[in-house]
Amino acid sequence: MARNRRPQPKAEKRAELVAVARELFLEEGYEATSVSRVAKGASVAPNTVYWYFEDKDALFIAVLDELFAEDLAAYAEVAGASLAEQAFWLVGRLRRVRGLVATVHARVRVSPAIAAWHDRLHATIDAVIAHQLPGPVDPGVLAVESTIASFTVEGLITHDVPDDEARPVCDALAARLLSLARPG
Amino acid sequence: MARNRRPQPKAEKRAELVAVARELFLEEGYEATSVSRVAKGASVAPNTVYWYFEDKDALFIAVLDELFAEDLAAYAEVAGASLAEQAFWLVGRLRRVRGLVATVHARVRVSPAIAAWHDRLHATIDAVIAHQLPGPVDPGVLAVESTIASFTVEGLITHDVPDDEARPVCDALAARLLSLARPG
DNA sequence: ACCTGAACACCGTTCAAGT
């Protein structure tokens, strides 16, 4: 048995790196967190990170995937609530991820991998909105209103709008979306 | 006369640095543009930049101020048009600045100077929107709708939504804002 | 397969020194 075989099973070190990166990215921000700092947190040499991830953006995506999966799972709990409630819940939930949203947008231009991840995210959001509306809606109108709703929610998060201001905005968005499903 | 007195008058070198930074920030992005590269473009040593600006963020703000002043001046040309037309014009106009918007949001968390600049920007936008509405509007309602409008426009820019998709979104935003000023 | 030490080509920024 090789001397450097760790007691840990295969992919566990990778998970540890993601866990450390996740906490640092959330707490200090992506740019402010060096790869070396992540490596130190997982007790490996800085360049070891590159055995598990192609580059820092790949590590970032692994963290984003983990966070997004959790949000999607937690969403099940409010899927039955009113649209306004759902939107408000989403804003509160994504607040922890605030700094990373801005980073994703900044890196979309420079990293094709981040751009692809971001596209998938918005496609998922649009699908969830469409699925929540009672009855069929004109596709063109739905696209417009879905755009308004998701960009507004994104703005509420990135601009850290407090609950008491975000609430009426969510109410207004929901009222607008629901009025589409009614005739007239 | 000192040997290193340049033929240029006082503040001209500063303006040259801003001009070089502006082009590089717009073309390559803020993070991708090194201070050294800006210095080289203005034919000075890298550290000379720090005689004119406190740090890289201060240089960024100088560029943002210049761009914003131009946008505000250009806005005079469409101030008389319909709200929908104004919004659509704004989206097109700010497209050149797309990358920098994401950078501002990312740096708001880390730089108080950028945060202050960003706050002033949004206050200006809200004031312009309020001024455009015919007749008085309930302040609470105005705040909500103004938020939706500015966040949506911001989203259209940062997500680089093409003209043919942005147009109906602008129309919908304007229709919503105008309905506020009418009774009912 | 997993990990390291050493190196590469950078960063933004500071400081003492020059004119």
Add this chain to the structure above:
DNA sequence: ACCTGAACACCGTTCAAGT
């Protein structure tokens, strides 16, 4: 007042080498 050379403490990433 304006500018520079040299240095500081970093970056993200690569590569040859070790087990």
